[in-house]
Amino acid sequence: MHRRTPGPFARGFDRIERGLDRAFGPEWNPLAQLGPLGWFLFWIVVVTGAYLFAFFDTGLTETYASIEWISREAWWHAGVARSLHRYASDLMVVVMFTHLLREWALGRFRGARWFSWFTGVPVIWFVYMSGITGFWLVWDRLAQYVAVRTTEFLDTLGIFGEPIARNFLSPAHLSDRFFTLMVFLHIAIPLLLLLLMWIHVQRISAARTRPPRGLAAITLGALVVSALVAPAPLKGPADLASVPQAVGLDWFFLSAYPLIERAAAPVIWIGAVVGTVAVAALPWAPPRPPRPAAAEVFLDHCNGCERCANDCPYNAIRMVPRSDGAPFAFEAQVLADRCVACGICMGACPSSSPFRRSGNLVTGIDLPELPLAELRAKVIRAADEAPAGVDGARVLTLSCAHGAGAEQAPGRVVLPCVAMAPPSLFDFILSRGLADGVVIAGCAARECHDRFGRTWTEARIARARPHAARTGAAQAAAHRLGGPERGGAARARARRLRPAACSDAADAPGATHERCRARRGAGAIEEGGRMSTTTEPAIRLALGGALSLGIVLGAAALSQWPRWQSVPEDAAIVRLSLRHGGTRNCRAASAEELARLPANMRRREICERRRPSVHLRLELDRHTLIDREVPPSGLWGTGPSRLYARFEVPAGTHRLASSVEDEGDGQRWQIAREVRIQPGENLAIDFSPEAGGFMFHEGRGADG
Amino acid sequence: MAELVWREEFSVGDPAVDHEHRELIDLVNAALGRIAAGAPADEIDAAFGDLLAAVSGHFAHEERQMQRGGYAAYPEHRADHERLIDRLRDLMDEAHEDPAAAAEALVPALEEWFSGHFATHDARLHGALGPHEH
Numbered sequence: 001m002h003r004r005t006p007g008p009f010a011r012g013f014d015r016i017e018r019g020l021d022r023a024f025g026p027e028w029n030p031l032a033q034l035g036p037l038g039w040f041l042f043w044i045v046v047v048t049g050a051y052l053f054a055f056f057d058t059g060l061t062e063t064y065a066s067i068e069w070i071s072r073e074a075w076w077h078a079g080v081a082r083s084l085h086r087y088a089s090d091l092m093v094v095v096m097f098t099h100l101l102r103e104w105a106l107g108r109f110r111g112a113r114w115f116s117w118f119t120g121v122p123v124i125w126f127v128y129m130s131g132i133t134g135f136w137l138v139w140d141r142l143a144q145y146v147a148v149r150t151t152e153f154l155d156t157l158g159i160f161g162e163p164i165a166r167n168f169l170s171p172a173h174l175s176d177r178f179f180t181l182m183v184f185l186h187i188a189i190p191l192l193l194l195l196l197m198w199i200h201v202q203r204i205s206a207a208r209t210r211p212p213r214g215l216a217a218i219t220l221g222a223l224v225v226s227a228l229v230a231p232a233p234l235k236g237p238a239d240l241a242s243v244p245q246a247v248g249l250d251w252f253f254l255s256a257y258p259l260i261e262r263a264a265a266p267v268i269w270i271g272a273v274v275g276t277v278a279v280a281a282l283p284w285a286p287p288r289p290p291r292p293a294a295a296e297v298f299l300d301h302c303n304g305c306e307r308c309a310n311d312c313p314y315n316a317i318r319m320v321p322r323s324d325g326a327p328f329a330f331e332a333q334v335l336a337d338r339c340v341a342c343g344i345c346m347g348a349c350p351s352s353s354p355f356r357r358s359g360n361l362v363t364g365i366d367l368p369e370l371p372l373a374e375l376r377a378k379v380i381r382a383a384d385e386a387p388a389g390v391d392g393a394r395v396l397t398l399s400c401a402h403g404a405g406a407e408q409a410p411g412r413v414v415l416p417c418v419a420m421a422p423p424s425l426f427d428f429i430l431s432r433g434l435a436d437g438v439v440i441a442g443c444a445a446r447e448c449h450d451r452f453g454r455t456w457t458e459a460r461i462a463r464a465r466p467h468a469a470r471t472g473a474a475q476a477a478a479h480r481l482g483g484p485e486r487g488g489a490a491r492a493r494a495r496r497l498r499p500a501a502c503s504d505a506a507d508a509p510g511a512t513h514e515r516c517r518a519r520r521g522a523g524a525i526e527e528g529g530r531m532s533t534t535t536e537p538a539i540r541l542a543l544g545g546a547l548s549l550g551i552v553l554g555a556a557a558l559s560q561w562p563r564w565q566s567v568p569e570d571a572a573i574v575r576l577s578l579r580h581g582g583t584r585n586c587r588a589a590s591a592e593e594l595a596r597l598p599a600n601m602r603r604r605e606i607c608e609r610r611r612p613s614v615h616l617r618l619e620l621d622r623h624t625l626i627d628r629e630v631p632p633s634g635l636w637g638t639g640p641s642r643l644y645a646r647f648e649v650p651a652g653t654h655r656l657a658s659s660v661e662d663e664g665d666g667q668r669w670q671i672a673r674e675v676r677i678q679p680g681e682n683l684a685i686d687f688s689p690e691a692g693g694f695m696f697h698e699g700r701g702a703d704g
Numbered sequence: 705m706a707e708l709v710w711r712e713e714f715s716v717g718d719p720a721v722d723h724e725h726r727e728l729i730d731l732v733n734a735a736l737g738r739i740a741a742g743a744p745a746d747e748i749d750a751a752f753g754d755l756l757a758a759v760s761g762h763f764a765h766e767e768r769q770m771q772r773g774g775y776a777a778y779p780e781h782r783a784d785h786e787r788l789i790d791r792l793r794d795l796m797d798e799a800h801e802d803p804a805a806a807a808e809a810l811v812p813a814l815e816e817w818f819s820g821h822f823a824t825h826d827a828r829l830h831g832a833l834g835p836h837e838h
Contacts, residue, residue, distance in 0.1 A: 301757070303724065305764035327723045328765070350760035355753035355796070356746065358734075364761065424760070431797055463786075 009105030021446055024544040025537075028215040032447035034099035035201075036211040040219065041092040042197065046190070048085040052078060056137070058179035060171075063139040064237040071234045083227030086250075089131050090555045091223075093252040096127060104282070106449075111291050112314055112340045114283035115203040121280040123200055126193035131253040133186040137179070144168070144238035145247045145566060149257055155644060156265035161633060163644035166577050170684040170697035171240045203338060204451065205315045218541065222548035230556040241699035243682045245567040248560035258564055292416075293368040294339035297332045299323075301351040302364035304330030308345035311419070313451035314338050317345055317365075332365055342450040343367045343420030347460075352422035354379070370416070378413050379425065383434035386411030396435035398425075402449035405441040417453035418442045423460045567648060572681040574620070574647045576658070578630060579688050581640035582612035583664030610637035612664040618685070619657045620649055629663075651679040658694060660687055669693045707733045708814060716826045724762040731755040732814050739803050748803050752796045759792060766829065775829055784821055
């Protein structure tokens, strides 16, 4: 059986989760519900988004006006919806990365689990794209910052014919329809995100996409309170005549922007691609632990009852038409690449009875690394070694390899998952007198390493899930230990014997492990009852609610603070845009050339396909800002030369001089002008011969 | 000790179920035979073990059919299965301690199964489900 020693991150998570177990109770522990919480937050964002859309207007001024109305006049409904939309998105980022880190720390990304990991990586990018397009729609100062910086960054890819950032050159450049496009993107991208999230959970059975009601209520409550106490910020309308110098960034979605501003674009693009590929490839990265052999079906003992397929947490078993001529319709088939060898199928198989048989002890579906026969032998051996408790009762422990009882000890059989033990095994142990009691020590109550191992075990014992064991086999575990013949004290103790007596001790960190073992030694599970958290729901609601509120308020704060100084207070921005097609070099066609062409294709001039470059120069107080050849665009150089550039300049009076020279016909345009630039001003210089050469769009100083 | 004999009226009209019922009868007879022949306790134990595994598998198969077919009397039928397993387990425990006494008890108990459970519950079940895949 392969078991990873928990690393420092896994131990760290365990420590925090223990604390949260106390506040929320194991069932509502948010760290054990990160996936479902992500889904829940997504739906909050969808519902509030649909509501906001009803009040949203698209247009240069109408957009901001509608958001202002939402946030001010309609603060008590649409405003709350907007804050929920924003903070639930922020929390989604937190939940997503914590989920990623936790699955990585617990080693749940290798082997059969590669699929969920791998498909989770694009989810990250789509969450970001969904969020960032949302910031644009508000069309406030932050939106302006995000829009301009994003388009400038995308333009560095060089795949867009016209620089997109040109749309934001000056107020005159922006069109109403741009907002329509953004709304479309902000709906289309989240729809694709939903598709990816759906794909992300396809390889697991009965994916948990809904958190427990209590946790959902706590989360929603904390969001609503935060929305009322600290509504989502709205920072004045966007104004392309000036530049947002300092912006309250949403650090969850926009923390890369300071980097985008400062680092060279290729570094960021390459970093993003390399980082994404590296994270996506983690399941195959060394050191690769050996993969346990997949479960195996034995058709002589399989009548196609489907119990294994129903209980498999990884969709690794499917029912296929019978292949051996037996008069049954189906048989189980294991999809080896999805099997994690948890053995839950073996525990579900009704043929997995450990009682002696005429032939070999074979079951319908078995685990090659720990087959039923070996499990039976181990149990008998462990029973021989089981130490007697204070009252002489011998207790055998069946423990989870990922829980507190993961290490070998006398009287203990370690299983890949406790649900691997068929319920008839408990009956076998007790009725054959191998032990006086059986303790089933699963993994942490908040979350099972193999998803449903704990749940199925408890349900099988309570007979809520079908299995073929004697009624009350598990109750018998308690009964035999403290049965009538052993007196009241033992009975009282036995009552505390729960299927997961050591259940709150996840991932076997040393201390808890010792505690659990100490308890076993001192008369078995004497303190078993105390080991699971039994906080009252009302206390859990209050404690969990207070903690959640703290987290959401913290997120709300980071959603706009600390501010980022994008452009120094005394600086302004000059943007330069060029669009000009160099005049092609042509020559007169000779008589022979014309004669070779059909009459209808004869042209007097033959021109080069490629346009010549355009030379551009911009000076500020005789200091050169740019002086370069701008090549024609298009794969074959047939398009016009295009350029977009921004320069940070100190505020004050400057002499700006610019010139453009067509290297085809030698035509030259030039302009020189004295300008007084205010701090925070956005001064745009647009060159287009069709529009009359140089166009100056003077801005105005920013209000800060 | 009379052996159980498959009778046509045991048939519930479903080849897979009939096949398993016949297997069960064979296993019961094997157990009885071993007891009658005074076989060692281990062998008797093993015969019961074979029967338990087969019965468990058979019930699971039937329960799946009931759930698939939306059989209204599923809870009762399942409870009956559980009762029969309990009875068999009791017999096993008794046989473990006193094989001869258990043999005496086994035949009437199993007779009751076949004439009672198979004929009523199973026939009703397969009648209710109609022609079906398993």
